[in-house]
Amino acid sequence: MGQENRPSREISESLRGFGGKHTDVDDEQIFAIFSGGDVDFLRQSYQQLEDRIITGEKLNTKLSHERQLEIVRALLEDVDKAKEWQDKIERENESEGVERAINPAEAQWATPATTPAVHLEYDSVVDATQKIDELKGLEIDHTITEQDGKVVVGVEGNRVSFAFWKKMCSYKDQNKDGCRFCMLSEKNRLAGDITPEQQLASLDDALNQTKSLGNRRTVFEILPDGSFLNPNEVPEDVQNKMMQRLGQEASIHRVAVETRPEFCNAERVRRLMDNLRGDQKLNIYFGLETTDEFVGSVIHKKGYGFKYFKERVSLLLSELSEEEKQRLELSVYNIIKPIYITEQESVDLAEQMAEDMDEFSREVGFEISIKYEPSVVSAGSFQDYLYNEKEETGERRFQPLSYLSVAELIARLSKKDLSQHAKFGQRDDIDNYSVVSMVPQIDDESLFSQFDFMVYNAVQRFNTSHDVRGFLVDMKTVVEHSEEFKKWEREFYGGAGKSELSGLIRESFSGETHVTREEEERIDRQKIIWQVCDAIEYNKDFSDILRKNGKNKENEIKTSIKELFDSKGIEVYGVKDFIFIDSGDQDTEPLSSAGTNPMFSHVSADAGYQIEVIVLNEKKEAQSVWVKIPLKAVDLPSRPEFIYKED
Secondary structure, eight states, rough: GGGGHHHHEEEEEEHTGGGOOOOOOOOOHHHHHHSSHHEEEEEEHHHHHHHHHHOOOOOOSSSHHHHHHHHHHHHHHHHHHHHHHHHHHHHHHHHHTTGGOOTSSSSSEEEEEEOOOOOOOSHHHHHHHHHHHHHHHOOOEEEEEETEEEEEEEEEOOOEEEEEEOOOOOHHTTTSOOOTOOOOOHHHHHHOOOOOOHHHHHHHHHHHHHHGGGGGEEEHHHHHHHHHHHTSSSSSSHHHHHHHHHHHHHTOOEEEEEGGGGOOOOOHHOOOOOSTTTTOEEEEEEEEEEOOOOOIIIIIIOSSSHHHHHHHHHEEEEEHHHHHHHHHEEEEEEEEEEOOOOOHHHHHHHHHHHHHHHHHHHHTTOOEEEEEEEEEEESSSSHHHTTTTTTTTOOOOOOBHHHHHHHHHHHHHHHHTTTTEEEOTTTSSSSSEEEEEEEEEEEOOBOOOOHHHHHHHHHHHHHHHHOOHHHHHHEEEEHOOHHHHHHHHHHHSSSOOOHHHHHHHEEEEEETTTHHHHHHHHHHHHHHHHHHHHHHOOHHHHHHHHHHHHHGGGGHHHHHHHHHHHHTTOEEEEOOOOOEEEESSSTTBOOOOOOOOOGTTBBBBTTTEEEEEEEEEETEEEEEEEEEEEOOOOOOOOOOOOHHHOO
């Protein structure tokens, strides 16, 4: 086949490696099936293809043949163009000297976030006494409960997500660009040779960067690209020494790593646990992303599917002792809203994954949690290409989902009693991102709605406690007062009051059920943060300074932002580096040149800097507030009385 049929080769490679199987699939057959023909032809031809890939079985998918045809036709059109876009971004990185700015002895990133508690089981209160006394001495919040005849100590705190420089993901290196959505390896490709000493130094750097959390740092996640358990990517000696180093941190009770399932076996898991303290748990994350076989193979191009994952995990658990399994936690990722998938389909697929993982957990007698990751746009990714492409209507071909859909997923999972095993990632759990899932303002979608913090806060608090009542308290103001929610509900369900979230709010706060004083205080804190966000986003001085000076005045504005939060009694952990965002059209709505730095001569009037502010709540848990300072100052619109009204 010639270069013009590269897209069909991509799709055949996706299917050929699916489920860990390697079957001869004719690229020309792929091209013929998906580039033409009607739906009936697709059903017949695609069924033949399925039978060749998974003998006697059909692809397990919620998507109709019509949707599959639509998606694959789009892929055939877009694969080459997306590759050209990626190559362009890579050339820009090289020309800008990105590799010269890399210091492998420093962490790629190290950031705090909320986390579920670490649960340690003991046979009796007497057996748990030493751990309880230790936690008291370290001033670590904890709970003590009884469950199935065991005493369970819940260790509460923050997680730190850390990435270090390493060899690029072997699947990406060997399999023609790897997973279709991922660009995490791009900087590692530029890093060159990295020594074990530098990698271990980067871990110390991450611990130093987050030391202000003190003993509230109870979970540590090692999340570079690729597979930590692949010795060709991370030498075993580095793996062992990282575990040993984290074993020296008395407050850390859970250590997490990521891997593809083919690199995970009992021997490697046992070795990592042997290098940790006996009271530390090992959490292994797998990038499964979906249990839908069409999405996993054709859209994500994962190279394995749910069936293969189940085989590997079943084998792993069968070879570990009960004592070893007590120290092990298993999790899978799910990207909410991949390319070509609608918002409604994404939530349906995420809910289906929860049901599938719950069923598999019951089969193997071992709980497997899901970490949901709302989609983002990373530079050079397939999402980035589609985000910058527009339909004839002017709509972008890819948009990350509304965070209201994440809240709706929690409501759906709660109704099915599946929410206890759900976790939710931070927006910045991935590197080199630009556009994130958010709740945009109703009248200016380039800015964060002030309701965005309320929704994001509700999800992150739920991530810690899995307290459905608390989640609904945090969402109550949004559902009852937000025009953004009303618009989302109309678009998602076709009418007001039809979402599971609306239903749960009605059930929880009707009749004799009232908000408690403690819950009112949580709502009042949301209102205070709303006011601070207003003071940042609608700050003409901030806009003018950035417009004239760009990031040269970043530190000055960071200090001012911290002072604004401090003045309202909100403790700030840190203000992250500003990220330039331009979601407008520079040709039709350019930024005026008057009073503008020449560096912004080719940007739109919607351009600005996106900023993450990490604050600590009343329990000293790290929570993120996201704002955007536009280069073109925006006047403060009318504000609702329930936010600014003095009690």
